[in-house]
Amino acid sequence: MSEEQQEIRYRVNGADFVTRQMGNEMVMVPLTDKVADMTSVLTLNEVGADILRLLETPQTKEELIRQMLDLYDVDESTLIEDVEAFIAEATQKNVIEIIQP
Amino acid sequence: MREESKNTEGIVIFLPGLKLDFSCTSADVKLVPLGSSLFNDSLTEGNQLFHVSYSTTESVDTSGFSRALSGESFPGAEIPYTWTILRKDHQVGIHIDFDDDLQLEEVFGVIDFSQNTISAALVPGDGVQEISIDPLFQPFGSVLMVVLAHYQDDVLVHASGVLENVKGRLFTAVSGTGKSTMAGIWKSEGATVINDDRLWLRKIGDRWYMFNTPMPYYAQKPLMAPLNEIFLIRQSPDNEVTKLAGINAAMRFMANGIQHFYDKEMTGRHLDRILDIASQVPIYDCGFKLSNDIVREIKGLRD
Structure with missing residues (x-):
């Protein structure tokens, strides 16, 4: 991984979604030009909700993984794989945004 | 003036x-x-x-x-x-x-x-x-x-609702899936149909209630009932009623709401209302066949 890539930070896209918590789960309603798109509502389980909560503060992937390892007693390589898959999908859905260094 | x-x-x-x-x-x-x-x-x-x-x-x-x-x-x-x-x-x-x-x-x-x-x-x-x-x-x-209901933090939903004894049950689905049919089945068992197409949900004190609204083609007197159970209905060869939990239940219920929201604050308030309803009222997935057996099945449900 290049130095430049390591500096990439991720942050939850709070402006384009309305987010609410129910128990450990989370729901996100996308807004397009301020109008709610009720047909594209996203729901997240506890792990996804925790990742997004951590990304309220911009983090590098490594920082995020370190914090998730503090929260969950899981195998590191499995967690890295899961977090990377989550970030890829969430970025594609515009749920999290990339902050270039 | x-x-x-x-x-x-x-x-x-x-x-x-x-x-x-x-x-x-x-x-x-x-x-x-x-x-x-x-x-x-x-x-x-x-x-x-x-x-x-x-x-x-x-x-x-x-x-x-x-x-x-x-x-x-x-x-x-x-x-x-x-x-x-x-x-x-x-x-x-x-x-x-x-x-x-x-x-x-x-x-x-x-x-x-x-x-x-x-x-x-x-x-x-x-x-x-x-x-x-x-x-x-x-x-x-x-x-x-729609505008007035949102203004006072109420919810409009495509649903039928019935009152049987003191219990109010709401049946929601996309159009043509059996809201009226389900209401008709309950009516034949002696329940009062609050409405078979659209309901206005309002919280009074700490409880949610359902109301009918004026409809263009038939005159009904105003009716209300407590909102005790919500069923997401679909027609099925067999009756099958399963309790849903968490955010999935809330979002499936919300999908049949009448919702036109044009800013972030408005959307947030609606989500709060839906999650409040889902935290208070049990939501069931309900496959049903066209017979009165479903009434007995639903009446027999225990939380």
Whole structure:
């Protein structure tokens, strides 16, 4: 991984979604030009909700993984794989945004 | 001060939490309650009063308003139209453009939340001498109810609802999936049908209740029932009722809501209401076949 890539930070896209918590789960309603798109509502389980909560503060992937390892007693390589898959999908859905260094 | 009406009809319609006092400021508008005719009685206390006035005009003026949201009638509608919700400061505008209505070309109603007034200007069709409308004529009445329900933190949902003894049950689904059929089955077992198409949900104290609303084609008196159970229904070869949990249940219920939200705060408030309902009222996935057995199956449910 290049130095430049390591500096990439991720942050939850709070402006384009309305987010609410129910128990450990989370729901996100996308807004397009301020109008709610009720047909594209996203729901997240506890792990996804925790990742997004951590990304309220911009983090590098490594920082995020370190914090998730503090929260969950899981195998590191499995967690890295899961977090990377989550970030890829969430970025594609515009749920999290990339902050270039 | 409100303009003195020239043709005061003295028509009052109650909706959950609301008292609408109608008048006409043009002699060529006649209010003839049809679907809303029996809604002259209130089921709720402490209603907020809105003065609604209708007048005729040659053309509507939407200047200063910005478009928030728009939509159109379903394909194949008898009278096709386009609706738009507009905003300006404390005001919300509702513009209806009829494609081929015999009486009306256009309507522009302005709800002023700082004055509690609703003023609607009606543009008559060519050669129309007198406009005769229900006070909550379609589709203006429906869009108005959507705006007013949201304003007071209520929820409108495509659903049927029944009251059996003291228990209120709501059945929701997309159109054509059996809301009316389910209501009919419960009616044949002695339950009261609150409505078989659209319900207005309102929290009173710490409990949610369901209400019927005026419908264009049939006159019903106002009814209400506690919201004790919610069923997401689908027709199935066998009866199968499964309790749903968490956010998945809440979102599947929300999918059948009548929801037109045009800003972040508004959407957030709606989500809060839906999650509040889901935290309080059990939600079930309900496959049912066309027989009265489903009534017994549902009555036998234990949380």
